[in-house]
Amino acid sequence: MMMATKITPESLLSLEQYHKQRPQIRERIIALRKRRTVHLGEHLTLIFENEELMRYQIQEMLRVEKIFESEGIQDELDAYNPLVPDGSNFKATMMIEYTLELERKAALRRLRGIENQVFVEVEGQKRVYAIADEDLERTTEDKTSAVHFLRFELTPPMCAALKSGAQMKVGCDHKEYPMHLDGLSPETLAELVSDLD
Known part of the structure; x- marks a missing residue:
């Protein structure tokens, strides 16, 4: 079975690149998250995560925390990569x-x-x-x-x-x-x- 793609440091945008592209990325992510959200009644919400949503979370964390050192980037990857589906x-x-x-x-x-x-x-x-x-x-x-x-x-x-x-x-x-x-x-x-x- 093919393994799902995990997010790597090389695949992320730099803080500057992300800043420039953020408005378009954000718009796309809002629409994607809406399609991947399931409401069970009024009080329980499931967001089915994928690589694109996790990539956005990582880029947002790097932006907010102004993280650009490789160790800090790896910490974010380690936190969010486990939420990328594995294909099964x-x-x-x-x-x-x-x-x-x-x-x-x-x-x-x-x-x-x-x-x-x-x-x-x-x-x-x-x-x-x-x-x-x-x-x-x-x-x-x-x-x-x-x-x-x-x-x-x-x-x-x-x-x-x-x-x-x-x-x-x-x-x-x-x-x-x-x-x-x-x-x-x-x-x-x-x-x-x-x-x-």
Whole structure:
């Protein structure tokens, strides 16, 4: 199987180049992120990451922090490259969103463990539950975090089915937040299929 492209220092724009191209890049990224975002109800959002979104995150971090030394650049690559899909999986940033702080605090206590109960289900196949937070544990005994990083590992038959036009359900079966979408928009599904080798 072909390995997905990882972002290298040589493939990044210099701070000056990025500054000049940033308005056009930003416009493209906003549209891309919208196509790769799935809302599960009002409070759970999944952004299915890809190489282009992670490249943008890295370039933004380098710009904001004014990082141009190779060591600092490598630190950013090490942080964001793990979120680039590997060709047989989807990787997503999951956000639990509540406007009011009191409501958010109560929800994060109630939704403890939700990161392990988010799934994708390719038409005609078994559910695949997320492998959450492989970099560090984000849930304590008292509450879950508002942000989690998820990986959904697919089997070759699942990948083949998606490439052949199968639909995919995305959902959560946490007892405090049961929610699912029976199908994705054609644009979102096409984006996700493009992550597969």
